[in-house]
Amino acid sequence: MFQALKSLSLKRWPWLLLAFTALLFEASGLYFQYVLNFQPCIKCIYIRAAFLGILVAGLIGAFAPRHPLGRFVANLAWLCAALYGFWQAQELVAIEQTLASGGFTTCALFADFPSWLALDRWFPAVFEVTGTCGGVSWQFASLSMAQWSKIIMLSYSVVSVVVLASQFSRLNKNPYRD
Template identity: 70%
Template sequence: MFKTLKSLSMQRWPWLLLALTALAMELTGLYFQYALNYQPCIKCIYIRVAFAGILLAALLALLAPRNVMLRFAALSLWLGSALYGLYQAQELVNIEQILAEGGFTTCALFADFPSWLALDKWLPAVFEVTGTCGGVDWQFASLSMAGWSRVLMAAYGVSALLILLSQFSKISRNPYRG
């Protein structure tokens, strides 16, 4: 399995597929915001940043998937973004549960990006906070957007970890040898 994963990570089409899925998630978030008028909270924006990080990782690897250093950089960014997104999605699920149980909680109203990465200032249409945390306006199969984001980020994280671990396996040059 690890040899197959490593071999796939050295080809362009799996990285293109990763880029397309991350882009699809970004576009879905923008559709919910601009077409359905579901305004993103701070946690939603941070989850968008995580999807953007995965997209960036895939684009980085697309440049030269056979380059070991570039592939490791892309895998590290992919894994880090997925873990960050998983953390933010879990936080949002927790907020939703507290509010559903009648509790009270709040979250920040403004993004706290570092000055060297002021995404909310550079691309406010994508990364500006316009909503508050905890409102469950949409569900599918009994999961909110935060719940689905948690599932997706966990899947991205497990995939990235497996592919990262596969980089330490050897691929035989002779296809007839095991």
Template identity: 60%
Template sequence: MLATIKKTSRHRLSWFLLALSALALLASGLYFQYGLNLQPCIKCIYIRAAFAGVLLAGLLGFLAPKHDFLRLVATALWLISAAIGLYHAVQLVNIEQTLAAGGFSSCALFAEFPAWLALDKWLPAVFEVTGSCGAVDWQFLGLSMAYWSMLILAAYLLAALIVLIGQAARISDNPYR
């Protein structure tokens, strides 16, 4: 089974589908912001950055899926991006639940990206904070955007872990196995 996972990760289609899914999620976030005028909070921006990291990992893996080192770096980037995004999505869901229960919660008003990765300065139309945390302006099947992001990022994290574990498998060149 691990060999099958490793073989699958050595094909461009797998990495293309990963990049395409992350691009679709980024595009939907931008549609919510600019099409439906739902302004993103700081946690939403961090989640958006995590989806951009998954997109970058998919593109990196797509470049050379048979190159072991590059595939491992792409998988690590995918794993780290999904984990960071999941962390922020869980925090945002907790803020929404606190506010829904009548409590008080707040979050920062400005993104705190590292100086070497100032996404809010480089691409303000995509990564600038324009809203506040906790507002549930959109739901699908009774779940907020933050909750859906949490589920998607958890799935990305699980998939990245499975792919990372699969890299330890040996692939036999014997055609009779």
């Protein structure tokens, strides 16, 4: 299994597929915002930033799939972005649960991106906070958007760890050998 995963990671299309899936999730977030009028909270924006990180990681991997350092950087960026997205989604789920149980909680109204990565100022249509945390206005299969984001980011994280672990396996030089 690890040899097959490493062999796949040496090709361009799996990395492009990773970038494409992240792009689809970015597009779905924008669809929810601009078509269905669900305004994103700070945690939603940070989850969008994590999807952007995964998209960029996929592009890095697609740019240099045969270069070990390129694959390592891409995989590390993928893992970091997915874990960050999972953490933000977990916090949003906790906020939703607190509010659902009658508690009170609040979150920031403005993004706190570092000055060298001011996504909210560079791309306000995508990364500007326009909503507040905790309101569950959409569910699918009895899970909120935050819960789905948590599952998706956890899945990205697990796959990234497995692909990263596969990089330490050796590929067979003889394709006819078992």
